[in-house]
Amino acid sequence: MSSGAVQVPPELASKVSAWFENDKNEHTRKEITELVNSQNWHELHLRLDSRIAFGTAGLRARMEAGVSRMNTLTVLQASQGLAKYLQDKFPTNKSVVVGHDHRFNSKEFAQVTIAAFLQLGFTVYDLCFVENDGTQDVYVHTPLVPFAIDQLNASGGVMITASHNPKLDNGYKVYYSNGCQIIPPHDRLIAQSIDDNLKPWDDAWNYDSIKAGAIASGKLIDAKSDITQKYVSAVAKRLVFTELSSTKNKPWFVYTPMHGVGSEIFERIVEKVWGLKGNVDYLCVPQQKNPDPEFPTVSFPNPEEKGALDLAISLAEKNDISFVLANDPDADRFSAAVKYENKWKQLSGNEIGFLFAQQTWDSYKQENEEFQRANPLVLINSTVSSQMIKRMAEVEGFEYRDTLTGFKWLGNQARSLEKEGLYVPFAFEEAIGYMFSKVVHDKDGISAAVVFLQMIANWKAKGLSPIDILRRAFARYGYFQEYNGYYTVPNPTVTNVIFGAIRDSYRNHGQQHPSTLGDEFTVETFTDLTIGYQSDTPNNVPRLPVDSSSQMITAVLRSRLHSDDYVRFTTRGSGTEPKLKVYIEAISDSEEKARALAKRTWDTLKECWFKPQEMGLTTNF
Ligand SMILES: O=P(O)(O)O[C@H]1O[C@H](CO)[C@@H](O)[C@H]1O
Ligand SMILES: [Mg+2]
Incomplete structure (x- = not known):
């Protein structure tokens, strides 16, 4: 095909003409025209070869x-x-x-x-x-x-x-x-x-x-007004268990919707449920309150990113407030930071998830026997999230299940367990996603904020902070510490090359999985959900769904230095961003030892598997 004087290479020609045939948007038509005119075939291949999936x-x-x-x-x-x-x-x-x-x-x-x-x-x-x-x-x-x-x-x-x-x-x-x-x-x-x-x-x-x-x-x-009203009533009726008294002109928490859509619904709910008012009972970060597609005050509008809560924390600090609550821009996720012993700590997605799980278990225990018999409790999280609730389930005697990453899996799993007659009031993933299924079968940052506020109030009444609750839980269930991080990959092909090299490193020695990793670790179990292999199941058939189009390996390692210490990690290619993600959780007999072990695992994987310099990966972790 030729477009003006330019001759489009044959392998691109039909793709370019299909674009012009179908697209009636002048901006995007112009973009393709300009790429053709500048003969940017490489970019045209990136844009036109494979459909967004x-x-x-x-x-x-x-x-x-x-x-x-x-x-x-x-x-x-x-x-x-x-x-x-x-x-x-x-x-x-x-x-x-x-x-x-x-x-x-x-x-x-x-x-x-x-x-x-x-x-x-x-x-x-x-x-x-x-x-x-x-x-x-x-x-x-x-x-x-x-x-x-x-x-x-x-x-x-x-x-x-x-x-x-x-x-x-x-x-x-x-x-x-x-x-x-x-x-x-x-x-x-x-x-x-x-x-x-x-x-x-x-x-x-x-x-x-x-x-x-x-x-x-x-x-x-x-439909907005009717549905919003029903949503507000549903949250008020199904998730509210504690009175929050209005404070007399002394705000006690800071909220930020991170330039997204959260403040409208958040303000409405806390006012309707408890009569809480902005600037009186809480402060909303003024620079981040209104929806703004430029996200001007943050480099990444993600409460998980370092620095994203800085403005909120400094507002809290100036006003002698010790809690910060945040939603991501579409308000389906939730984060929190707390001032403890004079230092600010942003809770991790896993820590918040555990605190919600603890709350869920505490309320469940208060239900009568008849309710408990009719509604056997199951808590679920994604397999890359903390296994501390698995341990909790074993110790306390309820069920636990895991799923692949993302609420598409968690929501559907909850639905099917409910069909079996089980009770699944809560699910979470480490990426600050929390589901309260009495309201929706998907993550919901507003429901999470409503529940968390009540937890804070109850802890405060007992003179406790979330950190105290976590420490008590470590003492009861074991010291679980994470080291989650990611590498930015130049393009998704690199992720495939890296995973290929990892598999070669043991398959070339005739092994189905590695038996050791670095000097410190022996491999106890090994699961590759891309090729469909799990070392500890009958016929090595994986428990979770296999997907050959996404890279994912999980392993449990035992430390040779202390035989009671072990680590579970997953590495996978992100499905939303050009990232290779690594989720590590170490278990030891103290917080410090577990934290150090998790970090040593990150270092070992970096050296033995990811080789960032060689592979062109970058990381801030
Ligand atoms: O890890 P990827 O595939 O990017 O998915 C991310 O996107 C979801 C949050 O929107 C979470 O499930 C998070 O893990
Ligand atoms: Mg979101």
């Missing part, structure tokens, strides 16, 4: 032109495929929920999504409906989508958000009729349906005219 949290990528990126065309195509799929699955209940956050293009992406569903005759519950586009901004926090699906008995839902990713990214989270994110085989089948529906339907780009008709026929429904 469902990862840990749905579709997520940088917003730019190309089938591998987030743009109006790929969102439209994903929506057409999804709409067809849901129509096939639920022919008599064609209804979906759509919401979006405050990121660049989120509203436009929601509009093409809605247009696709309306064209197939779906009823669309729009959580961000606006009367006159452009004059008003309406956003929702991510958990409102699964909540609305449950309330409305919808067949699915879409949330446009890239959560805590950099500002130029966006994403497309897909929920199924059970209010959980999609897992196999749905992701694969939806991907197939997308491929079968790439050509934009006739009215794909005509949102405004479709909208008018759909409002008139009752197919497009403004």
Whole structure:
């Protein structure tokens, strides 16, 4: 093909012309035109060779032109495929929920999504409906989508958000009729349906005219106010167990929504439930309070990143406050920092998860015997999260299960355990995600904040801090210490090369897995969920689902220095960012020893497996 005077290489030509045939967005058309004109074939290959795929949290990528990126065309195509799929699955209940956050293009992406569903005759519950586009901004926090699906008995839902990713990214989270994110085989089948529906339907780009008709026929429904009210009542009714008395003009915690959508719903809930008021009972970080897609005060809008809570902590410090609560920008995750013995400590996702688990167990114990018999307790977390709740379950006598990374797995696991008659009130993952299934079967940063505030109040009444609770738990369940970190990879191929080299290092010696690691460790168990091998199961069949398209190895190591000490670690390629993640948890008979052991494991893996310099990896850990 030729575009003006430029001759496009044959292997790219049909991809470029398909783009121009389908895309009607002038910005993204221009981007591809410019890449063609500047003969940037390398970039065009990156943009056009492979279609954006469902990862840990749905579709997520940088917003730019190309089938591998987030743009109006790929969102439209994903929506057409999804709409067809849901129509096939639920022919008599064609209804979906759509919401979006405050990121660049989120509203436009929601509009093409809605247009696709309306064209197939779906009823669309729009959580961000606006009367006159452009004059008003309406956003929702991510958990409102699964909540609305449950309330409305919808067949699915879409949330446009890239959560805590950099500002130029966006994403497309897909929920199924059970209010959980999609897992196999749905992701694969939806991907197939997308491929079968790439050509934009006739009215794909005509949102405004479709909208008018759909409002008139009752197919497009403004749902935010009704659903939000129900959400607030559900949280108040199902998750509130403690009175929080209003403090007399003395704020006692700081809250930040990290430039995202959290403050509107957070303020409303704490006011409705306890009468707490901003600037009176708590402070909200003023620079981060309003939704802002530029995320101006943080380099990464992720409460997990170092420094993300600095503004909140300094506000707390100035006002003699010792608790900071934070949501990520779409308010589905939750973080907390506490001042203890005059030092600020941000709790890790695992520590917060353990504290919630402890709270869950304490409340469960207060239920009568009849309730407990009818509702056997199970707590779940992702397999890369702390195993301390597994130990807790063994000691206290309840059930524990683990899943793969991400709430798509945790939510669905909870649903299926509930079907078996088990009681799964809480689940977590180390990436500061917490689910309270009485409200939604997905993580929810607002529910988490509501529960945590009550825990703080109860601890304070007893003169305790969360650190004291954790220390008591270590004494009872063992000293679990993590060293979680990641390497930034230049591109995902490098992750595959590294894992290939790791496998070669023992397979070339005829072993199915390594027997030692560095000088210190012997390998006790070894699981490779990419190739489907587990050393300690019948026929070496892994317990968790195998996925050959994502890299993941887990092992348990015993230290030769102290035979009671052991470490469990997982390393995997991220499904949302160009990262190779390493999750390490060491168990010893003191906090210090466990911490040191976890760090030695990081160093050993770095030297024996990851070789960052050789592989072009960078890390701040
Ligand atoms: O580790 P990746 O695949 O990037 O997924 C991350 O994204 C999810 C949070 O949005 C968490 O599950 C976290 O682990
Ligand atoms: Mg999020």
